[in-house]
Amino acid sequence: MNEYDMVVIGGGPAGSMAACTAAENGLSVLLVERDPIIGHPVRCAEGVDEKGLCEFFTPDPSWIASEMTGYNLVAPDGTVVAMNVDGQKGYILERIIFDRMIAERAAGSGAMIKTGVEAVSMSEYRNGLRTVQLRNCSKEWSAHARVVIAADGVESRVARWAGLNTTTNPHDMETCAQVTLSGIDIDPNSFSLYFTKLYAPGGYAWVFPKGECTANVGLGISGDKTNGKNPCNYLDDFRARYFPDASVVARTVGGVQCSGGAEKIFADGLMVCGDAAHMANPITGGGIINGLIAGKIAGEIAADALKTQHGAIEGNLKQFPKRCNDRFGKMNRRFYRIKEGIFNIPDYRFNEIAHEMIKLPIEKRTPVRVLRSAVFNNPELLLLLAKVVL
Amino acid sequence: MEVDRRLCDVCGTCVAVCSSDAITIRGNKLVIDHELCVNCLACVSVCPVGALGEGK
Numbered sequence: 001m002n003e004y005d006m007v008v009i010g011g012g013p014a015g016s017m018a019a020c021t022a023a024e025n026g027l028s029v030l031l032v033e034r035d036p037i038i039g040h041p042v043r044c045a046e047g048v049d050e051k052g053l054c055e056f057f058t059p060d061p062s063w064i065a066s067e068m069t070g071y072n073l074v075a076p077d078g079t080v081v082a083m084n085v086d087g088q089k090g091y092i093l094e095r096i097i098f099d100r101m102i103a104e105r106a107a108g109s110g111a112m113i114k115t116g117v118e119a120v121s122m123s124e125y126r127n128g129l130r131t132v133q134l135r136n137c138s139k140e141w142s143a144h145a146r147v148v149i150a151a152d153g154v155e156s157r158v159a160r161w162a163g164l165n166t167t168t169n170p171h172d173m174e175t176c177a178q179v180t181l182s183g184i185d186i187d188p189n190s191f192s193l194y195f196t197k198l199y200a201p202g203g204y205a206w207v208f209p210k211g212e213c214t215a216n217v218g219l220g221i222s223g224d225k226t227n228g229k230n231p232c233n234y235l236d237d238f239r240a241r242y243f244p245d246a247s248v249v250a251r252t253v254g255g256v257q258c259s260g261g262a263e264k265i266f267a268d269g270l271m272v273c274g275d276a277a278h279m280a281n282p283i284t285g286g287g288i289i290n291g292l293i294a295g296k297i298a299g300e301i302a303a304d305a306l307k308t309q310h311g312a313i314e315g316n317l318k319q320f321p322k323r324c325n326d327r328f329g330k331m332n333r334r335f336y337r338i339k340e341g342i343f344n345i346p347d348y349r350f351n352e353i354a355h356e357m358i359k360l361p362i363e364k365r366t367p368v369r370v371l372r373s374a375v376f377n378n379p380e381l382l383l384l385l386a387k388v389v390l
Numbered sequence: 391m392e393v394d395r396r397l398c399d400v401c402g403t404c405v406a407v408c409s410s411d412a413i414t415i416r417g418n419k420l421v422i423d424h425e426l427c428v429n430c431l432a433c434v435s436v437c438p439v440g441a442l443g444e445g446k
Contacts (some may be wrong), residue, residue: 006425032411034415056404062445118417137417153402154401154402154405155402155404155405155415156406157407157411157414160411166406167406167409168407169407169432170435170436172404173406173407173436175403175435175436175437175438176438177438177439205416223432223435223436224435225406226435226436230437230438230440231438233440234437252399252401253399253401253403253438253439254399254402254403254438255402255403255407255438256403257406341431
């Protein structure tokens, strides 16, 4: 009774992808989501790159808000540098529909999805099972699982129940505020990134278009660089400077762990996926694709372990961090080391770099070129990059 | 440590930085366990809306 091969906690992309993959491979799966609606509230800037997305899904107009064919870097003094994208594309998603699409796919493959159900505690791993205590309003019950997927996002409590340390120090927590603005004059096919200590110390501000006159406009700041102001205050200042007359149609706040990866992401009968395992890219804060990759890997490992080697799941879970590492973990740890260098560049240097870049033809305006410019006259950054390469 | 529920968006950022597991979300509300809280102020520094404070 109430016994499943897999219990997934969290109905974001990572959780749903794990549930979907496991169910497709014949496992019995229960996915619980605390919020009453899958995909809501959206705590995300919703940007993904085409290559990452297309590994999993064929882009569908029902969950794609807009297609990105270009991007700009904006210097602290307002200089806009249109960058060379080298044929790459990106998308801004409608997460509320995108997330539900993945959950529906999981349900279609046989997974049981329950919304408005919160996991409140989890037992130790005993006799090949973990027991998860679930709650809906005042009703409590337990579900038993041969493997639990912790995909509970930024809070990452499930992993801590299993003794894993998934807390973040404030320095590595990008604390973010975002508004969806409407009635603004923007290029609907280019996104912009603003690097400036004035509005986003230890982070950056973004404008991700979601149509002709609507965009996700937000910023993230490092949790230890708040200087007595919170991200909402910074965002108010940013809006006053760049979009003083826009209407606000949505507002959201949240955090992204930019630590480059949690120390340990599995335990007996448990794998941790997505933001819960700090899998977001520590420079961009983007985590959707890495969450999908990890979810799929977790689903495959669980299916493989439970199907082919009845019960011998413990040894198989060791593959999980290794496979995640190969796909994005090693890169994320490298990115973490250059993050510090990039976010420490003073505003006047960013202005100088932008002025150098706009003199170049657009073909030559690549991220590598920006970095090369940044390293010039900044030996500290050079040292950091050398450490990353060597 | 106190939370101003009028400002709190229940985003979970403070839960993720709390090293003493003193903050939980119960029934879409933030709950602070004062027995566990060590007043490190990590949550205050990351709260995106400024809903947390000492004796707020």
